[in-house]
Amino acid sequence: MRDKREVYKLSIATTQKKGFGAVLWDYLTTVDHKKIGNMYIAAGAFFFLIGGLEALIIRIQLIKPENDFISAGLYNEMITMHGTTMIFFAATPILIGFMNAIMPLQIGARDVAFPFLNSLGFWLFFFGGVLLNLSWIFGGGAPDAGWTSYAPLSLQSPGHGVDFYVMGLQLSGAGTLMGGINFIVTIVTMRAPGMTYMRMPLFTWTTFVTSILILFAFPALTVGLFLLMFDRMFGSAFFDVALGGNAIIWQHLFWIFGHPEVYILILPAFGIFSEIIPAFSKKRLFGYTSMVFATFLIAFLGFMVWAHHMFTVGLGPVANAIFAVATMAIAVPTGIKIFNWLATMWGGSITINSAMLWALAFIPSFTIGGMTGVMLGAASADYQYHDTYFVVAHFHYVIVGGVVFGIFAATHYWYPKMFGRILHEGLGKLSFWLFFIGFHLTFFIQHFLGLMGMPRRYWVFLENQGLDTGNLISTIGAFLMGLGTIVVLINVVYTAVKGKKVSGDPWDARTLEWAIPSPPPEYNFKQLPLVRGLDPLWIEKTEGKGKMTPAEPVVDIHMPNGSIYPFIMTIGFFIASIGFIFQVDNNLWLLAVYFGMALALGTMVVRSLKDDHGYHIHKEDLEREAD
């Protein structure tokens, strides 16, 4: 057997001059959570751009009354793909990317619990997104039944669009579930010495609670997608009323998943702001314990309220009242959080830079979204708002004003940690103001459009009904948001090439991830740190030491081997998915199903037959590297 130490030395030598092929192979086979995090963010950003383009096309269509920029059918495809892409392939994966890149550093871990599974999860998400978008070319049209894909509309949808939706979401959902389990086990078992639960940073806490939500919410989507798949592809009768089916089952399953999904998105954003606001206020987070408690309460209530999406279905006044009260109750823990962020800043020494600007803008923006949420939660009033632009305005205030602001804030805050360079401040502020103004122009006016009776999902609106100006302003705002996004991209590319290099702790921050070099070495911590309280790095700074006390001597570090198997398995499932979609037209496509499944399952068998013990980085090498 080859000496692993030699291999490691070689790998240090070759990092300097790697060809494109070697880099590509490195990323295809990596099980390093930091690289996987980068890939999640890059892929998510790519899908974010696609989803954003679709949004702009929607807004161009609605720029004036009775416009004919795109056809009604294409419009349906656009709104479906915009929603599906943004939720499943942009917002969720980018957040999971930050969790991967940052959370293990925050708890002082050298790795995650299941590096192999982590890689598999990424590739399943990525190929799920690719599959969904291939529907534009091969599906005879993209899915057009809305991102909620309500039956029986989704059963009637012609072509293969909805089939691509089903298989794409099924693939990526399985990947997300794996990511969730990985994070939970990592946080439970791999915290550094002294990192008790109540010393964990809020971003780690929200990652933990979000992962629990993923674990219990995604299987409901899995089941719903299976039922839809069987109805569309194999002639079952779950939603076929003529054979006794019941279309409301889809709505229940979808929202049992779909409502927690909203909290899967917003809780990590809360975690991000709970890191940024204390760091730039130079104060510890106000009400830490109540923040943790509120996170759990929001997660719990998030599971109890799915039927508020179904007030007008006819569940009856008792069910509606229960779900209305549960929905409004969520405002309480959320309010606790809002006040805690404000109290954190109170009396603090506040630095306002791009990351902090996003956090500051988030508070009022998200609060507006929360208040309209309480309005929508009133079941009787919901009969008025239902399926109007008021709803569109509400959920964009929550998801853009909360989640997207959070993603941009995290980008500015953690970019130096992830890549060792700091984003350009001027460009950062420019992108913020463009996006922030654009966001409020786009969506604030939509509240009023909705109250005036403009329905959502409609392709055109009529002249002289008071909707013209509002829609025009909304479209202008959307373009400003697009411009802001482009400036962020320019900033990222510019910084990658010419950005200023920074030390491990450019913000003079408080948590453990800032105690190591930027970008972190592959083993994260040379010696596991000893955690002595909340904001461990800050404690060491205030006591004059400035760096963490090691909890162990320098020892050999056990590392997992890279593997190409996750990629091959995913290709197998991808081929099988295509087979499932097209076997309706021609039975020969079943061969693709068999081949794809054989490839995926065969790779699993090979993986289980071949032992993989990983390798060690020896302590002599660690000591030498530090010099």
Place this chain on the structure above:
Amino acid sequence: MSQDHSLNPETMPHDPSKATTEGKHKFLGLWFFLGGETVLFACFFGTFIALRNSTAGGPTSQELFGLELVFLMTVLLLTSSLTSVYAIYHMKNNDFKKMQLWFGITALLGIGFLACELYEFAHYITEYGFTFRSSAFGSAFYTLVGFHGGHVIFGLSWLIALMVRNAKRGLNLYNAPKYNTFSLYWHFIDVVWVFIFTVVYLMGAVS
């Protein structure tokens, strides 16, 4: 790692399946996975309960279900769970041969269960023309019971791969967690079957 993972009575830890970090991760990870699986099956059960009387003029559960066969299937699967407990007991006593033997019996009982299930489905289809497409009840029945059967097939493949792979090298700290996680998964399948037996067959035959 250069150290030898194989065990003898002197080096035997209290529980070999949880003696290593990887073993602990696997154990915990599988428990969380089963948490997700619980939601999965709960949703299938909910769908089935909503649709179990939607027969659309086709065969009803009272006409279809014969409890003798289902009782035999229950005995086979419950016994297989018991034999896997014996296997884990022998793992903790570091008796690899007996562990493989009891896991072998577990596999045979699982195969017996599957054979009965295939016979049952074939019987419904040929005798009653009751298929996946007959009615919403049919779709829900075959989906719920079929997903459980799929889990049995997956579990059997997992067990057989484990037994074949490790047949010649004995118990060690690398493969003990794998056997242990399998046995947890197998118990879970058993628990789901208890619910299927009650909700699908008993309630279906009686009501």
